[in-house]
C-alpha cells in the first residue's frame with residue numbers, strides 16, 4: 001500500500017489486511033466515532049508541515065471496513081498529516097451518503113463562509129491538538145478565536161493531549177465555550193492505578209464539567225502489558241479496559257468509541273480491527289451500555305436532527 005507520490009515515514013505500519021468479522025454484534029446504527037482518511041496522496045497531498053507521512057487510506061477503504069465490522073456510520077477526524085487542508089475529509093463526507101460526519105482542523109483566519117461550507121459538507125467540530133510529536137502548537141489566543149467563531153454553528157471542540165499535560169491545560173480546556181470531546185481518555189499512563197492521582201484528575205475534569213465528553217478509544221495505543229488484538233485474541237488490552245470501564249460507568253451519556261483506523265503512528269503492532277471491536281464488550285458489557293456508547297451518544301452529538 002504505497003503512495004504514488006509520497007514516501008511513508010520509515011517504519012510505518014500499514015493497517016491490518018483482512019480483519020476478522022467481530023463476534024460481538026454491534027447495535028443497529030452504531031457509529032465509529034473516531035477514524036481517519038489519508039489522501040490518497042496523489043489526489044489529496046499531505047501537508048508540508050506534517051510530522052509524519054502515512055500510507056494512503058481512502059474513503060472507499062474506510063467505508064468497506066465500516067460495513068465489514070457492522071458499523072452504520074463514521075465520524076472522520078482530520079489527522080495532522082493533512083494540516084488545515086480539509087479536502088480529503090470533505091470529499092469523504094460528501095461521498096458517504098450522509099453516513100459520515102467530520103471534525104476539521106482550521107486556522108484562525110477561517111471565515112464564516114468557509115465554516116458554513118464545511119458545515120454543509122457534514123463537519124460538526126474542530127480539533128485542537130496538543131501532542132508535541134504531532135504538531136507545532138497554535139497560540140491559545142488563536143484557538144480561543146477559533147472557538148468563538150465555530151460556537152454559533154453548534155460545533156464542538158475535540159482535544160488531543162497526553163495526561164501529564166492536563167494540569168497546565170486545565171484552565172484553557174475548562175473555559176472553552178462549546179461541548180468538548182477528549183480523544184483517547186486524555187492518554188493515561190495505564191501502568192499507573194486506575195484510581196490514582198493522574199486518572200483521578202481526568203475523572204475530576206469530566207465530573208466538574210458536564211460539557212466535557214471522552215472517547216474510550218485507542219487501547220492499542222495505550223496498552224503496555226495487555227495481549228494484542230491479533231491471532232484471534234478477544235481479550236486484548238486488558239490493562240486499558242478498567243480506565244475505559246470507569247468512564248463508561250461514571251459518565252454513560254458522555255462517552256464515544258471509535259476504531260482509530262488506520263491507526264497512525266503505531267510502532268509495535270497493527271491490530272486486527274475485528275478483534276478491536278471485541279474489546280467493546282469489556283468496557284460496555286451490557287447491550288444498554290453499548291447502545292449509549294455506540295448509538296445514542298454519537299447520534300446526539302453528530303446527527304442531532306435525527307434524534308427525537
Ligand SMILES: O=C(O)/C=C(\CC(=O)C(=O)O)C(=O)O
Pocket residue numbers: 036078079080081134160183260263264265
Ligand atoms: O489518530 C489518532 O487519534 C492519534 C494519532 C494521530 C493523530 O492524532 C493525528 O495525526 O492527527 C497519534 O497518536 O499519533
